[in-house]
Amino acid sequence: MRAIRVHRYGESDVLQLETVAPPEPQPNEVLIRVQAAGVNPFDWKIRSGMVKEVLPMPLPYTPGMDVAGIVEAVGTDVKAFQVGQSVYGELKMGAYAEFATASPDTIALKPRTLDFVQAASVPMVSMTAYQALFNHGDLKPGQTVLIHAASGGVGMFAVQFAKWRGAYVIGTASAANADFVRSLGANQVIDYRATPFEQVAQNVDVVLDTLGGDTQTRSYAVLKPGGILISTSAPPDTQEAQRRGVRAKMISMEASASLLEQIASLIDSGQVKTDIAQTFPLSQARQAQELSQKGHVRGKIVLQMSALGSALSQ
Missing domain, CATH: 3.90.180.10 (Medium-chain alcohol dehydrogenases, catalytic domain)
Structure with a gap:
């Protein structure tokens, strides 16, 4: 071969x-x-x-x-x-x-x-998004989630899963990808090149950080007390999180046949693309x-x- x-x-x-x-x-x-x-x-x-x-x-x-x-x-x-x-x-x-x-x-x-x-x-991006939001972030209907790089692989599935769960979804993306992110179900899209996201997003329950670096550091400020930052990219500063009264953790995806079956069902029913x-x-x-x-x-x-x-x- x-x-x-x-x-x-x-x-x-x-x-x-x-x-x-x-x-x-x-x-x-x-x-x-x-x-x-x-x-x-x-x-x-x-x-x-x-x-x-x-x-x-x-x-x-x-x-x-x-x-x-x-x-x-x-x-x-x-x-x-x-x-x-x-x-x-x-x-x-x-x-x-x-x-x-x-x-x-x-x-x-x-x-x-x-x-x-x-x-x-x-597979990888969808399972990462699902586990980040629900297994680790415990995202519930009615809560607010901020998803960074919402037009990327993990981000596009995270937006759809969060919307499916009944959350209020804020995504960051370039202006060129804003309509795409809205089409996935985002309630609000922030052009990260034009507006600092922390000026718009506030009292967020869950932040999904796929970028790390300065984006991660600035994300603590948008979380409500007791909120959580889930990172897929870099270990967060847990001391800074504790100082602000929030939680932070880095995760790695665990592949699961049953989760793949569930995601396939969501795709085939037209709820996720x-x-x-x-x-x-x-x-x-x-x-x-x-x-x-x-x-x-x-x-x-x-x-x-x-x-x-x-x-x-x-």
Whole structure:
């Protein structure tokens, strides 16, 4: 099979398209013929070595965690899936390839209303948004939530989930993406380039911070007493939070087949949608990660296996 391989940490040029043997499913694994793979900021952060202290990778490795495809084979202990089914979900690694193995605990049947490219855009960001808002933020109907980078991958799902739950939703986005964020259900959109968000958002119950840095620091001021800041990007200053009478925590997503099933149901019922920023063939994985690394991407970037090129573009 063809797969992207990383032999050393570095810039995007370490992504190499190679021909390798397909993985063999273990007794409790599913072999997926990959149709599309989502591209997440976490992918290039791992590749660059930025997170190697907390998540060292055995080199060489195949990147990619978001996957959508067709079940090619199942291990002897797998009962939940059958050959030929269309699935989507989260891998530990290896989605940038024509075949990949997955745990049955982290995949589910693909949403019926999505194609493979759309489905590959969903798993990591949607589960992150859901768990941040509800498992950690305990967002309730009638509460107010501020979602930073509301047009990004996590942000676009967070806006929709919060609206579905009955919250009042404030999102930050550029002016160019304001209408998009409103279309997702945001009650209020703040153009972060024109207006400091803390001048508009006040008495917020939950802040979802996907940016860190100065945005995170300024976010404490908008929380009501007892409110909570949930970060997916950088550890918050818990001492500052305590000084202000609020809470703050950083989370990491935990993949769940049952949550993927619930999200698929919300998608198929028309209550949640995804948005594709750009699709690349596997041969252009470098360009895909470079686009992700620039930031300010609306929606998700996806690699499509059926659009394979003959060589990795220089």
